Amino acid sequence: MGIRADRHHHATPGSGRPVPAPGPAGPADGRPVRRGPRDWLADFTCFVLAVAIGLTGLDVLRDQPGLPAGVAVADQVAGALACAAVWVRRRYPLGFAVATAVVAVVAQTAGGAAVVALFTLAVHRPFRQVAWVSAGSLATAPLTFWLYPEPGLDQVAAVVFAAVLIAATVGWGMYVRSRRQLLLSLRERARRAEAEAELRAAQAQRLAREAIAREMHDVLAHRLTLLSVHAGALEFRPDAPTAEIARAAGVIRDSAHDALQDLRAIIGVLRTGDDSDAARPQPTLDALTDLLDEARGGGTPLTLDRRLAAGADVPPALGRTVYRVVQECLTNARKHAPGAPVTVTLTGGPGAGLSVDVANAAPAGPVPPVPGSGQGLIGLTERATLAGGRLAHGPRPGGGFRVTAWLPWAP
16 A cells, blocks of 8 residues: 555544545546536545645655665655546546555555545445455555565554555445435435426326316306207208297207306316315206206207116215216217107116116208217216226117116115
8 A cells, every 4th residue: 555554644534534525426438527616625635635645655765774766756756646646536446546556565655645546446436346456455565564664563563554544445435435326316216206296297287187178078068069959950940930939049048048157167166276076066866857857948859767776875976977978968969869869767776886878869850060079978988987887889770879888886
């Protein structure tokens, strides 16, 4: 190591004087690393420490009788170059440590640079590299003490001191390395947690938008379809009797009024930010009678076949799903088969589930086109799946359309 265990060598990392930890390790390919103010301060401190320890090696050189002047000058030049190399320790930790370990064997003034190099290697490189360099330094320590013996100093004690110094330097460097890795791990965790939080927020916003769109569709599509169908009838039958025209106009007015009321209720929920079921208008199975009466009043022949278990209360969530299924089916029947008879069948009970069957006959003649998004049945399938049930739909063999759904009903 090139550091003697005498009274001159007290300023070492193992003796209690702190050695500032170098900055982040540079790339392994030797590319320059951008230093910050803290890195410059750490490098300057390490340079001063290397110089201070190296100067104590001059006392060892003076204590060597008969040492040629050229050897002393070469020792000092080698020590100066080793100390100057401290400024590139971040770019080449392994090369710097190996070079200073070799130079410190024969150059006493390079001992400080060797200590700083070993500490830098322990901070920036894996333990395997540190172990090899430390073992080499410890193996060459007897050669250093043999080249520069000092009267009154036992060589075994000197080697033990060198081993303790190496262990302290490596231990301190590994501690700094583990602390840095812990901080990096915590920062990565924080970054990952922030990214996951942003993803959850984006998903929550998407789900909220989907819920709003579904609510708008469920509440308004039925009303607006009724309005569109009657307006189309007035357009295609301008010669209809006055009573029929008045009746259609009344349906249009009532449907528009109800649609405005529903829209106002939904907008009120969005403004208050309360998206709970209690805040939104949530129909249940009890409201199905009003829905069917409204459809009959709009000119749809409708038959309800209700065969549910006697005395069983339908849960609100289940009733709401059934209501939405029937509502969407009536809306589609009114758009694609106006005036065709519709049959709604409800069967089931607690434990067996609740089955919904809505079927309409084929229209009697050509149907005026009614705009639509085509997402109603897709939304119904999603709603039934979320409720734990299933839904199927398709044309009937004899003409018309049929939708069947099964929903779980807890016993």
